[in-house]
Amino acid sequence: xxxxxxxxxxxxxxxxxxxxxxxxxxxxxxxxxxxxxxxxxxxxxxxxxxxxxxxxxxxxxxxxxxxxxxxxxxxxxxxxxxxxxxxxxxxxxxxxxxxxxxxxxxxxxxxxxxxxxxxxxxxxxxxxxxxxxxxxxxxxxxxxxxxxxxxxxxxxxxxxxxxxxxxxxxxxxxxxxxxxxxxxxx
Numbered sequence: 001x002x003x004x005x006x007x008x009x010x011x012x013x014x015x016x017x018x019x020x021x022x023x024x025x026x027x028x029x030x031x032x033x034x035x036x037x038x039x040x041x042x043x044x045x046x047x048x049x050x051x052x053x054x055x056x057x058x059x060x061x062x063x064x065x066x067x068x069x070x071x072x073x074x075x076x077x078x079x080x081x082x083x084x085x086x087x088x089x090x091x092x093x094x095x096x097x098x099x100x101x102x103x104x105x106x107x108x109x110x111x112x113x114x115x116x117x118x119x120x121x122x123x124x125x126x127x128x129x130x131x132x133x134x135x136x137x138x139x140x141x142x143x144x145x146x147x148x149x150x151x152x153x154x155x156x157x158x159x160x161x162x163x164x165x166x167x168x169x170x171x172x173x174x175x176x177x178x179x180x181x182x183x184x185x186x
Contacts, residue, residue, distance in 0.1 A: 009081045010081070011079060011080070011081050018087065018090075021086060022078070028056065030054050030055065031051070031055050031148055034145040034147055035049075035145070036048075037144050037165065044163045048147060057143075057145060075095040075096070077093050078090055079091050079122055079125040087110065089107070089118045090122065091104060091126050092105040092106045092107070093126055095130070095135060100134060100135050101139050102139070107140075120156060135185045136185055137184050139180065140153065141164075141179070143177070157186075160179060161180050163180065164180070
């Protein structure tokens with residue numbers, strides 16, 4: 001599949017019948033680098049460091065997603081990318097009117113479709129929805145070990161805006177740090 005083939009996918013608002021495919025999409029990743037977070041009194045620094053052997057992360061199943069529970073909420077939306085071989089990816093969004101923030105709740109691309117523009121196209125739908133809702137900015141959270149996603153988000157225009165060093169404590173992701181990224185709504 002080429003980038004041109006990725007554009008041939010059908011991008012649309014998710015339907016109830018997409019739920020099973022969204023829940024079972026392989027969102028795991030493998031990376032040869034991670035971002036080491038150093039916290040200081042004045043803030044934090046990030047340094048990308050190699051890991052050998054490469055790290056493979058499979059996200060734990062944490063039960064029903066918020067975006068599924070809020071499927072009928074006018075401030076939430078999920079877009080899917082669908083091809084002949086099934087679900088290629090999805091992005092789940094929520095909008096908070098009080099601060100005009102569009103949150104990327106989750107974005108995943110099936111392994112066979114990665115690196116082909118599917119994530120960028122889904123993010124384009126997120127930007128369109130942000131404009132529709134009157135959002136001032138888009139915001140997301142990503143683990144410090146997901147270097148491939150961090151690089152993709154930066155290429156899309158996101159910048160680091162925060163850190164939560166304790167978000168994952170007590171979970172299967174303990175030891176990782178949550179990085180927050182945002183970008184103004186273009």
